Amino acid sequence: MTVGLFVPCYVNQFYPKAAKATLQLLEKLGLEVDYPTQQTCCGQPMANSGFEHLTTDCNENFIRNFAQYDYIVAPSASCVLHVKEHLSSARQPENAALIREKVYELVEFLTDVIEVERLDAVFPHKVGLHQSCHGLRGLHLSQMSELNAPYFSKPEQLLNLVKGLEQVTLDRRDECCGFGGTFCVAEEAVSVKMGKDRVTDHSKNGAEYITSSDLSCLMHLEGILNRQKSNVKVVHIAEILNASL
Amino acid sequence: MKETQIQDHATLAEAFIQDEERVNWHDGALWFIREKRDLAAKKIPEWENLREVASQIKHNVISNLHDYLVQFEENLTRNGVTVHWAADAAEHNAIVYSILKAKEITQMVKSKSMLTEECHLNEYLAERGISVINSDLGEYIQQIDNEPPSHIVLPCIHKRKEEIGALFHEHLGSEKGLSDPTLLTRVARKHLRNVFMTRRAALTGVNFAVAETGEYVVCTNEGNADMGAHLSEVQIASMGLEKIIPQKKHLSIFLRVLARSATGQPITIYSSHYRKPRPGQEMHLILVDAGRTRQLARPDFRDSLKCIKCGSCMNTCPVYRKSGGLSYHNTISGPIGAILAPNLDMKKHADLPYASTLCGSCSNVCPVKINIHDQLYKWRQVIVKEGYAGYTKALGMKTMAWTLSSPGNFTKAGKAGRWFMQNLPFMINNKFNPWYKQRELPEGPEESFAEWYAQNHEKEEPVYK
Numbered sequence: 001m002t003v004g005l006f007v008p009c010y011v012n013q014f015y016p017k018a019a020k021a022t023l024q025l026l027e028k029l030g031l032e033v034d035y036p037t038q039q040t041c042c043g044q045p046m047a048n049s050g051f052e053h054l055t056t057d058c059n060e061n062f063i064r065n066f067a068q069y070d071y072i073v074a075p076s077a078s079c080v081l082h083v084k085e086h087l088s089s090a091r092q093p094e095n096a097a098l099i100r101e102k103v104y105e106l107v108e109f110l111t112d113v114i115e116v117e118r119l120d121a122v123f124p125h126k127v128g129l130h131q132s133c134h135g136l137r138g139l140h141l142s143q144m145s146e147l148n149a150p151y152f153s154k155p156e157q158l159l160n161l162v163k164g165l166e167q168v169t170l171d172r173r174d175e176c177c178g179f180g181g182t183f184c185v186a187e188e189a190v191s192v193k194m195g196k197d198r199v200t201d202h203s204k205n206g207a208e209y210i211t212s213s214d215l216s217c218l219m220h221l222e223g224i225l226n227r228q229k230s231n232v233k234v235v236h237i238a239e240i241l242n243a244s245l
Numbered sequence: 246m247k248e249t250q251i252q253d254h255a256t257l258a259e260a261f262i263q264d265e266e267r268v269n270w271h272d273g274a275l276w277f278i279r280e281k282r283d284l285a286a287k288k289i290p291e292w293e294n295l296r297e298v299a300s301q302i303k304h305n306v307i308s309n310l311h312d313y314l315v316q317f318e319e320n321l322t323r324n325g326v327t328v329h330w331a332a333d334a335a336e337h338n339a340i341v342y343s344i345l346k347a348k349e350i351t352q353m354v355k356s357k358s359m360l361t362e363e364c365h366l367n368e369y370l371a372e373r374g375i376s377v378i379n380s381d382l383g384e385y386i387q388q389i390d391n392e393p394p395s396h397i398v399l400p401c402i403h404k405r406k407e408e409i410g411a412l413f414h415e416h417l418g419s420e421k422g423l424s425d426p427t428l429l430t431r432v433a434r435k436h437l438r439n440v441f442m443t444r445r446a447a448l449t450g451v452n453f454a455v456a457e458t459g460e461y462v463v464c465t466n467e468g469n470a471d472m473g474a475h476l477s478e479v480q481i482a483s484m485g486l487e488k489i490i491p492q493k494k495h496l497s498i499f500l501r502v503l504a505r506s507a508t509g510q511p512i513t514i515y516s517s518h519y520r521k522p523r524p525g526q527e528m529h530l531i532l533v534d535a536g537r538t539r540q541l542a543r544p545d546f547r548d549s550l551k552c553i554k555c556g557s558c559m560n561t562c563p564v565y566r567k568s569g570g571l572s573y574h575n576t577i578s579g580p581i582g583a584i585l586a587p588n589l590d591m592k593k594h595a596d597l598p599y600a601s602t603l604c605g606s607c608s609n610v611c612p613v614k615i616n617i618h619d620q621l622y623k624w625r626q627v628i629v630k631e632g633y634a635g636y637t638k639a640l641g642m643k644t645m646a647w648t649l650s651s652p653g654n655f656t657k658a659g660k661a662g663r664w665f666m667q668n669l670p671f672m673i674n675n676k677f678n679p680w681y682k683q684r685e686l687p688e689g690p691e692e693s694f695a696e697w698y699a700q701n702h703e704k705e706e707p708v709y710k
C-alpha cells in the first residue's frame with residue numbers, strides 16, 4: 001500500500017513540523033509514503049469565495065499528482081473535505097471520482113483505514129481539542145453537538161492512546177473558531193472575536209495546548225494567542241500522535 | 246451612475262463588536278437558547294426522525310404548491326374568508342390599505358408578522374394616515390425605537406434591559422431608570438391593553454396554513470394575536486405562499502419541532518387556529534409571493550422555502566451571535582436571511598452569503614433540514630458568476646485582488662495553485678494585511694516542508710535526527 005502525502009499549501013509554508021510529523025507517523029506505522037513534489041493548492045480558498053469555476057487547473061494538477069496512490073492522506077480536514085466534495089475533471093472524471101473516495105484526513109485514516117489501536121506517543125500535557133467544522137460536520141470525525149445521536153470522537157479515540165495526555169473539557173465542545181478561509185480577513189472583526197472566545201474557553205479550562213486536525217484553525221488561534229502573549233500553545237494532532245519524550 | 250451603497254455586513258458587524266461586553270452578553274443569551282433547544286431535542290428519541298419527516302412534508306408542499314394553494318383558497322372561501330393574492334410587497338400593502346379604507350379604519354394592531362416587516366407595511370400605511378402598533382413585546386420595543394427586528398423570534402435580543410427602560414421612559418413616560426423586566430412588561434401591557442380595546446382591525450402572520458381545512462395556525466407565547474383578532478371587526482392574515490401544510494395532522498409534526506427549535510419549549514403557549522369569521526366580523530387572507538416563486542425556480546435554493554421561521558439557525562450561528570441581526574441589513578437575518586436575501590436583490594445582498602464561515606451548524610439544527618451552508622456556498626458561486634462579487638467587501642479587497650483575475654491567467658499547469666498560494670490573505674506577510682490587526686502572522690520557519698523533503702527525505706536520511 002502506498003500513501004500519497006498531501007501537504008496543503010499553507011502547511012507546507014508555515015507548519016512543516018506538522019507535515020514532517022504526519023510523514024514520520026505514517027512511516028512508523030509501517031506504511032510506504034510518497035510526497036509528490038509538484039502538488040499545489042487544492043483550490044479550496046477560491047471555491048469557497050465563489051470561484052469554483054476557476055479551479056479546473058488546480059483540480060487537474062491534483063489528479064496528476066495523486067491519481068496513482070492507494071490512499072491520499074493529509075493533515076488537514078478542511079482541504080480533504082474540499083477534495084472529497086468538489087474535485088472534478090472533465091478530462092479524467094474516473095480519476096477524480098477515485099480520488100474523492102481515497103482521500104483521507106490523517107485522523108480518520110488512522111482510525112478507519114489502518115485501525116490503529118496503540119501508539120507509542122507520550123505527551124504529558126493538558127490539551128484542549130478544537131473540532132474544526134470541516135472535520136466535524138464535513139468529515140464526521142466526531143458526533144456533532146446539534147444532533148440527537150450517539151457520541152463518538154475519532155480524534156479523542158487517538159488522543160486517548162497517548163501517554164500522559166489529559167484532555168480538558170470545554171464549555172462549547174464544537175463551536176467554530178472563525179477562521180473560515182477568506183472570511184478571516186474579509187470579516188476580520190467577527191473572525192477575531194470568534195477566535196478570542198474559543199481561546200478563552202480553552203485557557204480558562206486549563207489547556208496548555210490547543211490541538212486540532214486543521215492547521216488553518218490553529219494558525220488563526222495561534223495568531224490571537226501570540227498577540228495576547230498567552231502561554232497557551234497550538235499543536236497539530238499529528239505532532240502529538242508522533243511525540244515521544 | 247451613482248450608487249448609494251449601504252454598509253455591508255462586515256462593516257456593520259465591526260461596529261457592533263466595538264461594544265465587546267454587549268457582544269458577550271448577546272452571544273451568551275443566544276447560546277443559552279441554543280442549549281435549551283439541544284436539551285429539548287435530546288429529550289425526544291425520535292427527534293432526528295421528526296426533522297426528516299418535517300423536511301419531507303415541506304418537500305411535498307413546495308413541489309405541489311399550486312395545487313395546495315388552490316385547495317386552500319377554495320376552503321378559505323367556503324369558510325367565509327376573503328382571499329387575496331399579492332405578487333409583491335406593493336400589491337400586498339395596497340390590499341391591506343383597501344380593506345381598511347373600505348371600513349374607514351385608521352388604526353390597526355399587528356402581531357406575529359415578519360412578512361409585513363419585509364413589505365414595510367407600517368411605513369406605507371403611516372403615509373396614508375393609518376397607524377399600526379406592533380403588539381408583540383419585542384416588536385413593540387423595536388417599533389418604539391424605530392429599528393427593524395434583529396431576530397425573527399426575539400426581535401430585540403440585541404438590547405439591554407436598561408436600554409429598554411430608557412426607551413419606555415422617553416416614549417411611554419415610565420419612571421426613569423426602570424430596568425426590571427417584569428415591571429417593564431407591565432408598562433408595555435398597560436399601553437397595549439388600550440390598543441387592543443380600541444383597534445377595530447387586527448393583522449397577524451401565519452405559521453401554518455392547512456390546505457385541507459382552510460384554517461391557519463398562529464403560534465405565540467404572549468397571546469397578542471388572539472387578543473387582537475378576537476376584539477377586531479376586521480381580521481387580516483398575511484402569509485407567504487410557502488406556509489402551506491397539506492393536512493391538519495401534519496401539525497402534530499410541525500408544532501412539535503417549531504417551539505423546541507425556537508426556544509426549547511415543548512410547544513408555544515398559544516397555538517391558535519383561525520377558520521371562520523365571527524358573526525359580524527370580516528376575515529381576509531392575503532397570499533404573498535414577493536420573490537418566493539422566483540426562489541422556487543432556482544433548483545439550488547428552492548429548499549430555502551421549507552423554512553418555518555424558528556430562528557434556531559440564528560441562535561446557533563456564531564457569526565450571528567457575534568455580529569447581531571441588524572448587521573445583516575435585511576428583515577430576515579442570520580443564515581436563513583443570507584440565503585433568502587440574494588433572491589430578493591442580489592446586488593444589495595451580495596455580501597450576505599459571505600457572512601459565514603460555512604461551519605454548518607445551521608443545517609444541523611434546522612427542523613426542516615435545509616442545507617443552509619451548502620446554499621451559502623452555492624450563492625457565492627452565483628454572485629461571482631453574475632458579476633456582483635465587486636459589491637462585497639469580502640471580495641473587493643486589495644489583498645484579494647486575485648479573485649478578479651481572469652481564468653485565462655491560469656492556463657499553465659499548477660500555476661493557479663502556486664499563484665493563489667502566494668496571494669491567500671493569510672499568506673501575505675505584511676502588516677497592512679487585515680489579518681495582522683488583531684493577530685500575529687504565522688512565523689515563517691527556516692524552510693518549507695517541500696524544501697526539507699527535497700534535501701532530506703529523498704536522500705533517505707533519517708526523518709528526524
Ligand code: SF4
Binds near residue numbers: 559
Ligand atoms: S432555516 Fe431552518 S433553522 Fe433557520 S429559521 Fe428556517 S426553519 Fe428555522
